[in-house]
Amino acid sequence: MSARVGTPLWVLLPALALVPLALLLPGLSHGGGWSLVGRFALAALRPSLDPLVLGSALRGLGVTVGMALLGWALSLVLGLVLGALSSRLVWRQCSGRLWPAELIRRLLALPRSIHELLWGLILLQLVGLQPAVAVLAIAIPFGALVARVVSDQLDALPTSSLAALRTGGVAAPAALLTAMGPPLLPQVLSYGGYRLECALRSATLLGVFGLGGLGTELRLTLQSLLFSELWTGLWLLLAAMLLLERLVGWLRLRWTMPPRLSLSPQATEASGRDTASAVGRSGRELLLGAALLLPVLVAVAWSLEVDPRSLLRWQPLPPLPPADWGAVAALPWPTLVGNTLSLTLLAAALAVGVAPLLLLLVRPWPLGRAAVQGLWALGRLWPPPLIALLLLFVLHPGVVTGALALALHNLGVLGRLLLESAEHRGETTEQALLSAGSGPRLALLYGRFSALARPYLAYGAYRADVILRESVVVGLVGATGLGSQLLEALSSFAVDELAALMLVYAALTLLGEDLSDRLRRRLLAG
Amino acid sequence: MTTRERWAVALAGLLLIGLLPTACSPRTDGNAGADGATSEAARPNEKRVLRIGAIPDQNPEKLNRLYGLVADELSEQLEVPVRFVPVTDYTAAVSAFRTGDLDLVWFGGLTGVQAWLQKPGARALAQRDIDRSFHSVFIANPRSGLTPFEDQSGLQQLKGKRFTFGSESSTSGRLMPQYYLTQAGVALSDFAGGNPGFSGSHDALIALVQSGTYDAGVVNEEVWLSRLREGKVDTDQVVAIWRTPGYANYTWVVQPNLDEEYGRGFSERLERAFTSLSPDNPRQAQILELFGAETFVPASNEQYEAIEAVGRQIGKIR
Amino acid sequence: MDPAAVLELEGIHVRGRGQPRLEGVSLRLRAGERVALLGPSGAGKSTLLAVANGLITPDRGSLRWQGHELARGARARRRQQRRIGTLWQDLRLIEELSVQQNLNAGRLGQWGWPRALLNLLLPLESAACAAVLRRLDLDPALLDQPVAALSGGQRQRVALGRLLRQEPLLLLADEPLASLDPRLAAELLELLLEAGRPPRALLLSLHRPDLLAGFDRVVGLRAGRVQFDRPVAALDAGLLEALYAGAAP
Incomplete structure (x- = not known):
């Protein structure tokens, strides 16, 4: 089977993107800004403890966490309902027709394909500057994503117990809830926990673009070079993020939910069945958790002054000049699309490839590993536009700078995932190689990466699709393709151009999603 | 049904029942007025909160202090509750003004024009003495060989140099400088590398030119002078090479409907509140100092016709 | 002593x-x-x-x-x-790799990076590996097979083969x-x-x-x-x- 040749090397293959990067960087860097970067790094040790700064950072953090929590909760509700509605199984059981499931599934692709930042800016135009805007901006695309996962899981679960109930004369909705609910629950909870981490990152990002919370402070302090004040916010955010990740991880372990990288379909199914009973044992705790969550959500919504009614009061649109479609058609579309794609591919290759490379490099030194973990946490923490702004101190604006910013951020996400899953796979094989005198790096490569290669790359394919969607947020650093054109159109209030750009973006994202799905299936099936 | 299944079903039901009300209103109408109604339609008759905002080109600490003081001062003079709403993004600030979520905003020239074009009837209310004839300053690192010049045509020297603007939507950091560059026959593609950089902010720009990252850049004169005063600029490493002609810049822009909301003559009272700020009153003196102004003077939309024309020319206004 | x-x-x-x-x-x-x-x-x-x-x-x-x-x-x-070579109770073979690559994993201690990487692309030292298989009464045609496809007894011998390759x-x-x-x-x-x-x-x-x-x-x-x-x-x-x-x- 030649398909297996070099398996662990595949993991490192994307890191080859470092070669063109190394060739391009000298031409892009302008060196002089290193003193600024140095000042930035040094300020990490001396964050401002001025009560005024600390207070405003804490308030900002509160708003960000609150928005994340509300957006996340709403997205779960939306996702569960829409997920059931777009499940073939549910429609087959309830009405015998399948096409509504397909239709809803296709319709949901659109909200999913548009980044939460764009949802935020669109909603801002429609309903004004409301705290509810950020919440909804997170809930819409996240809800559509959860819906997809829920419906995929529902349709993949074994249906024998459902058939048993149905032949026993139980009505379809009750039978579905009884037979499919318990095996679905651990999957949904595990995925839900992961979404909460994503929601915190998204809420920070929305703040960077003026939708409230700590992101606002971070951007302002960075732009006025007040690095000590900047780090006050960053350290707080880091603490909140690590705390949340620990909590989610702890709950996942406690309720024995499947880990995130169980991407092979068989593995997911099996672990789902095993863990269903364990979750049943933790039912009481779950119920308690949910009961605790509710008042928390209400209190958060109250203190953030999130008023859902405000979402219903649409504002009149600005007086629009007649659309100039000729000018829209005259945009350099091939360049825009090309730049967007190269940015995505470069960022994805770097993020996917560098994570295992770093792990390999620091393998022999426990301290190095801790350093890499710290680097990844910071990467996850930083919204990509802020990384991009920081990179502008030493690099010229453009595709590579944007790609680097996205790559650093996603490296943080991927690296953590890789480390987590490397802890559970291939440990004994690595030991066997070590005890036979092979070097620690080679033992890691042969022993652990062999087993990890396929699921990791499959996840990487999914991540590439996320990066494509995210490429809009680094439009800030100029000349990065569709993203920067989109932000430019936004700040010029050119609605015609904006509409065309969003359409192209959505089409591209859906195409990317389809491609990454195919790649993922091939990787996991092989 | 096993115990486990019962738990799961109960949980699913509870989640659904429990989460739905969260999505609905957590607040009663009673306190909606107290902490600031969030939309025009929901305003009760009692005096509602006047919301002021600013586009961000100052550091956040100063922003918070400055606008806290302004809010207190206005609240006292006009006898209405006033609250400062921070907005980070130029685009977001303009949109929030259009949708009526901000009543009074301290806009830059370009964003001000965008704001009243989007909200017919809105107008420029008052501005600082220096805003009537505002200037940008082209600065350069001496090592680049660039030297100060008097005539606009001297901008030709910048061809082939590494050049950076400030933020993309900034009037003083991009729009007007770009206009003067074009007038002098310098296209954006004439810079080294085929395009200019964007440093993101005035402070970053000064630091980057000083360090030699860029040969030259252009900065808001007010920021430049205040950094010189604060001693934050190394004058051996960065010098001013040309000061642009004056143009109208920052201004308070006010919603058209405030007289209906707060009673006739409210806008005039608001204007007077600014124009009567005097250095003799300690708090007012502090406000003037933080704004970097001697006094505030009345402003009008007509002052900004040149900016609007430039905005249209380079596509930032449609 | x-x-x-x-x-x-x-x-x-x-x-x-x-x-x-x-x-x-x-x-x-x-x-x-x-x-x-x-x-x-x-x-x-x-x-x-x-x-x-x-x-x-x-x-x-x-x-x-x-x-x-x-x-x-x-x-x-x-x-x-x-x-020092060990034959583990759970064998600890690398399931994703071929028999030959697994046998060569016994040489990792001696090999540097270039050979270790090359072995992942083009499995090395076919003759030596085939000799080990013959010594263990296994068909050398198995060299290209992934170990995951082998029977229990065959896997046991491949694990022993890795040990022998380690010398x-x-x-x-x-x-x-x-x-x-x-x-x-x-x-x-x-x-x-x-x-x-x-x-x-x-x-x-x-x-x-x-x-x-x-x-x-x-x-x-x-x-x-x-x-x-x-x-x-x-x-x-x-x-x-x-x-x-x-x-x-």
């Missing part, structure tokens, strides 16, 4: 950290000796083997390898470990016969005893006292202590009974 000893353990203590403890175990293997390690489950057989191959550092006691203390530096210790002086085997049917077990034991000929030495842990015929010595381990250490011929039923007393043999 015995200069002829391949492995010399003296007063080894291991406090259990998730593994059975060892309490003052001493053991000596000379070149050419083939020693069976007997004892009930939990007696510490696997722990002892893990100490012998350097995976577990004992809390107390000394371990000499060819007359030298086990090195402290990572590099030097790896150089020593290259000559160790000391062969350790942890319950290699446990899950095999009697015929396969006998065949594998024969291969192991063959591999343990001088100048090599073999230490093999066993669950069943009925397969001792080919060994030179038997060591009985119980609750982390050596109960007896004597030639196979000098073993009697009473000793065995005492060793397994209270435990299912």
